[in-house]
Amino acid sequence: MKALSKLYPREGLWMTQAPVPEIGPEDVLIKINKTGICGTDIHIWNWDDWAAETVPVPMITGHEFAGEIVELGRNVTDLTIGQRCSGEGHLIGKTSRQSRAGKFHLDPGTRGIGVNEQGAFAQYLRLPAFNVVPLPDDIPDEIGAILDPLGNAVHTALSFDLIGEDVLITGAGPIGIMAAAVARHAGARHVVITDVNADRLALATKVADVVPVNVTEADLAETVSDLGMKQGFDVGLEMSGNQQALDQMVEAMTMGGRIAMLGIPPGKSPVDWSRIVFKAITIKGVYGREIFETWYKMIAMLQNGLDVSRVITHTFPVDAFEAGFAVMRSGKSGKVVLDWTI
Numbered sequence: 001m002k003a004l005s006k007l008y009p010r011e012g013l014w015m016t017q018a019p020v021p022e023i024g025p026e027d028v029l030i031k032i033n034k035t036g037i038c039g040t041d042i043h044i045w046n047w048d049d050w051a052a053e054t055v056p057v058p059m060i061t062g063h064e065f066a067g068e069i070v071e072l073g074r075n076v077t078d079l080t081i082g083q084r085c086s087g088e089g090h091l092i093g094k095t096s097r098q099s100r101a102g103k104f105h106l107d108p109g110t111r112g113i114g115v116n117e118q119g120a121f122a123q124y125l126r127l128p129a130f131n132v133v134p135l136p137d138d139i140p141d142e143i144g145a146i147l148d149p150l151g152n153a154v155h156t157a158l159s160f161d162l163i164g165e166d167v168l169i170t171g172a173g174p175i176g177i178m179a180a181a182v183a184r185h186a187g188a189r190h191v192v193i194t195d196v197n198a199d200r201l202a203l204a205t206k207v208a209d210v211v212p213v214n215v216t217e218a219d220l221a222e223t224v225s226d227l228g229m230k231q232g233f234d235v236g237l238e239m240s241g242n243q244q245a246l247d248q249m250v251e252a253m254t255m256g257g258r259i260a261m262l263g264i265p266p267g268k269s270p271v272d273w274s275r276i277v278f279k280a281i282t283i284k285g286v287y288g289r290e291i292f293e294t295w296y297k298m299i300a301m302l303q304n305g306l307d308v309s310r311v312i313t314h315t316f317p318v319d320a321f322e323a324g325f326a327v328m329r330s331g332k333s334g335k336v337v338l339d340w341t342i
């Protein structure tokens with residue numbers, strides 16, 4: 001089968017031939033139709049310090065996918081051949097305290113497809129049946145291929161009650177933009193999104209009913225007063241991993257505000273804890289998606305009017321993957337989808 005692999009420990013990815021994976025009794029084999037390029041895949045392409053430390057070579061990359069089941073392990077009874085599906089790319093153990101409590105997303109032994117295990121940028125993917133998420137007929141493959149990052153957005157956004165709240169999102173990458181759409185869908189009053197990239201802010205306003213603020217040229221405090229907000233933001237969603245953005249967020253929060261952090265700072269970063277204490281702010285770190293409550297909620301919201309389709313700005317046939325990665329690395333795209341069927 002065709003597979004997009006990290007073959008050598010240096011910049012780039014290579015299209016190669018790999019054997020179709022053999023499945024175990026609890027697995028399914030999925031024929032891949034569409035995949036999404038993630039920021040994680042860009043780290044792996046660039047072969048930065050994180051990638052070099054984390055990813056063994058050779059490795060088939062990719063973890064955002066939609067496809068259909070073509071083979072069932074002998075113990076799999078609740079899925080069918082031909083079922084369209086996406087799936088959770090975090091492979092979890094079942095023996096940790098967290099897993100046994102049903103908090104699968106907190107299992108300390110989690111392994112990621114396309115990072116620690118052979119991934120989804122291939123014509124076929126082996127996945128435990130447990131990880132499969134069937135796709136309803138009204139959710140197309142291109143949306144199925146971005147449910148993983150939409151799940152990050154949903155998990156982060158739904159960390160706190162949003163109804164009637166004023167929400168600040170720092171970072172207008174695809175996940176920040178989708179989180180804005182989710183916050184709006186979930187009943188927030190004002191949703192403000194900040195970035196330093198004008199293209200991304202413009203895309204945010206196409207996808208969601210959101211107020212964009214380019215912090216290189218505008219003052220966030222002015223936006224707050226233009227909106228008639230009496231105090232600061234009630235809920236903050238930090239999606240940028242940028243120290244200044246987090247500082248700005250803490251500054252802009254109201255007393256007792258709540259912050260969910262998905263962005264990953266590049267290293268240790270200084271924090272003025274006194275402001276967090278005096279404002280009585282709650283901070284929650286967010287990783288991955290809740291397995292499988294986030295999947296349930298996002299599919300339900302998509303079926304009930306949540307529309308994130310415009311966050312997909314480019315689709316390429318997989319043989320043009322280099323163009324797809326180039327546009328993704330330019331910072332001028334939303335989600336980029338690779339089509340494995342043409």
Ligand SMILES: [Zn+2]
Binds near residue numbers: 149
């Ligand atoms: Zn991803």
